[in-house]
Amino acid sequence: MSKPALGWCYQERIPSDLDVGHATIERLIAALEVNHWEGRDLFHIQLAIEEAMVNAITHGNKQSEDKVVEVEFRVDPQTTYLRIKDQGAGFDPDAVPDPRDDDHLECTNGRGVMLIRELMSEVHYNERGNEVTMIKRREKASESDAEHDSDSEES
Amino acid sequence: MSDRRRMVVSKVGDLAVVKFSDRKIVDSANIEEMGEEMFSIVDKDKCKDVLLNFEGVEFMSSAALNKLILMDKRVKGAQGKLRLCNLRAEIMEVFTITRLNRVFDIKKTEADALKAFGL
Numbered sequence: 025m026s027k028p029a030l031g032w033c034y035q036e037r038i039p040s041d042l043d044v045g046h047a048t049i050e051r052l053i054a055a056l057e058v059n060h061w062e063g064r065d066l067f068h069i070q071l072a073i074e075e076a077m078v079n080a081i082t083h084g085n086k087q088s089e090d091k092v093v094e095v096e097f098r099v100d101p102q103t104t105y106l107r108i109k110d111q112g113a114g115f116d117p118d119a120v121p122d123p124r125d126d127d128h129l130e131c132t133n134g135r136g137v138m139l140i141r142e143l144m145s146e147v148h149y150n151e152r153g154n155e156v157t158m159i160k161r162r163e164k165a166s167e168s169d170a171e172h173d174s175d176s177e178e179s
Numbered sequence: 180m181s182d183r184r185r186m187v188v189s190k191v192g193d194l195a196v197v198k199f200s201d202r203k204i205v206d207s208a209n210i211e212e213m214g215e216e217m218f219s220i221v222d223k224d225k226c227k228d229v230l231l232n233f234e235g236v237e238f239m240s241s242a243a244l245n246k247l248i249l250m251d252k253r254v255k256g257a258q259g260k261l262r263l264c265n266l267r268a269e270i271m272e273v274f275t276i277t278r279l280n281r282v283f284d285i286k287k288t289e290a291d292a293l294k295a296f297g298l
Contacts, residue, residue: 042207067238067269074205074240082207124278130252132245135277139241142276 031059031100037092040085040110045077045093052097052106059101061162068143069104069160075136076108076156084110084154094155104160114153185213188220194296195226196289204239214246218253227259230292234265244279251282260284264292 032055038044052073056066077093085091091111098105120134128134141147146159187198197217201209220226231247247263254261264286266274274280286292 046205064269064272070238071240071273078207078240078242129278129282130248132248135241135244139273139276 031098033099034097035095037094039089040081040087040091040093042078042081042087045081048095049073049077052099055097055099056104059099061099061101061104065160065163069106072140072143072158072160073106073108075140076106076158079136079156080108080110080112083115084112086112102162106158106160107155109150109155112154114150116153117149183216183219185209185216188224190226191293191298193226194228194230194293194298195220195224196230196232198232198234199236202235202237204236204243207242210240210242210246213243214249217246217250221250221253221257221259225257227254227257228296229254229259229261230289230296231261231263232265232289232292233263233267233270234289236270237267239270239273241277244273244277248279248282260296262286262292262295264289 034051034055036048038048049070053066053070056069061069077095080093081087085093093111094107094109096105096107117137120137121128121131123129123131123134123138140156140158143160144158145161146157148157149155185200187200189196189198197220199213201213204210204213217229217231220229229250231250251261262284265288266285271280271285274283274285284295286295
């Protein structure tokens with residue numbers, strides 16, 4: 025299940041319990057830190073998985089003891105892959121009003137779905153809308169720094 | 180001021196200054212409690228002007244943002260003013276992405292916020 029030297033893989037079916045969900049997220053964060061994820065990227069992943077986990081447990085499974093949440097995490101130093109699937113009816117993410125619209129700016133729903141889309145490099149929902157797959161690629165700070173250095177030398 | 184578990188509230192003149200107890204504002208029960216404790220500043224303590232100082236807060240989810248939106252509505256309903264300060268860069272980015280920086284009056288430091296309150 026785990027390959028610490030090359031990355032970290034984790035697959036589990038967890039109960040629809042927010043405490044268990046948060047404990048699972050803490051394991052993910054520990055793995056991200058071991059794989060040198062930090063700062064802004066780490067924050068983005070942490071917020072995206074928090075929103076997806078809460079959505080799955082509370083909106084998807086409605087915290088039912090009879091339902092589980094399937095999680096799959098794959099973390100290496102360059103890419104983080106996260107998949108969360110609940111046993112609810114699913115939803116249409118495109119039908120959620122954009123909370124950035126002036127008319128919805130002070131509404132208290134839909135912000136999690138929008139944040140996931142904005143913070144991750146790729147986001148896919150299955151057709152039923154009860155599974156979200158999120159991918160984060162590390163921002164190439166070193167390459168842009170190198171280009172910057174090169175520009176400086178030319179000038 | 181009443182005893183609160185999720186925050187410490189102090190007074191600067193008529194202004195209520197809130198500092199949060201949690202480094203990460205994610206736990207659902209804690210967020211509910213945080214909301215009730217914030218709302219009571221307006222409803223019970225009858226403070227109109229409130230400053231939320233996020234010093235030490237490293238992470239918060241959209242559920243916590245929702246409580247801030249509800250708090251803003253409460254303060255506006257009491258004809259008061261809500262300001263936020265000391266948001267770390269990553270949390271400030273969330274406010275920008277969600278455009279909530281247009282809803283809230285956000286100051287960089289507590290000193291800047293107090294000045295905006297005329298203190």
